[in-house]
Amino acid sequence: MQITLPQKPIALMLSGGFDSAVLLYLLCKSGAKQISCFTIDHMNSAYYAGLVVDHIQEMFPDVNIGHEILEKVSDNMMQIINYGYGSVSRQGYFLFDAATRNPTLEDLPDLPHSRPPRAENYPRKLMDCPFLEITKAEVIAIAHHYGILDGIAAITHSCTETTAERCGECWQCLERKVSFAKNNFVDVGFF
Numbered sequence: 001m002q003i004t005l006p007q008k009p010i011a012l013m014l015s016g017g018f019d020s021a022v023l024l025y026l027l028c029k030s031g032a033k034q035i036s037c038f039t040i041d042h043m044n045s046a047y048y049a050g051l052v053v054d055h056i057q058e059m060f061p062d063v064n065i066g067h068e069i070l071e072k073v074s075d076n077m078m079q080i081i082n083y084g085y086g087s088v089s090r091q092g093y094f095l096f097d098a099a100t101r102n103p104t105l106e107d108l109p110d111l112p113h114s115r116p117p118r119a120e121n122y123p124r125k126l127m128d129c130p131f132l133e134i135t136k137a138e139v140i141a142i143a144h145h146y147g148i149l150d151g152i153a154a155i156t157h158s159c160t161e162t163t164a165e166r167c168g169e170c171w172q173c174l175e176r177k178v179s180f181a182k183n184n185f186v187d188v189g190f191f
Ligand SMILES: [Zn+2]
Pocket: 158, 159, 160, 161, 162, 166, 167, 168, 169, 170, 171, 172, 173
């Protein structure tokens, strides 16, 4: 999967979860020379995002990957996300975000208490969400295709309710679970 790179400096919202880690990999693979990653520190996400940066940096030693932590300002997930976008976009970056399409109702009947942001809400010349029309199951398949599935699964934390391991009940936990199951892959992540 080739990502079209903008002329502007690239920023990526890196959550410490699975999808944004795969997007960081794809940006590097697509030829980005410098990527500024931003993480809003929520439920220890800065720690996991740090592991992701180290992991991908090892694969692409020639890419200059920066990592900045944004202080959490709210307990409301949408407020946190909007704060992150605002903070980063004001700095003049072209922003990438790994928001995916939701699973189908059949795969995950409990849709959704928190829906990912829609790129349609943002000017396309300033921001891109390359995974917006595909599901997490398809992102997992992409990771498998490039041989990075277990490496990324092992260090990423998708749960929004715990700082470590998984609650097993939140929307993100369930989405990750059904998405691995749909591919018949085992999720080696234990966080
Ligand atoms: Zn959870």
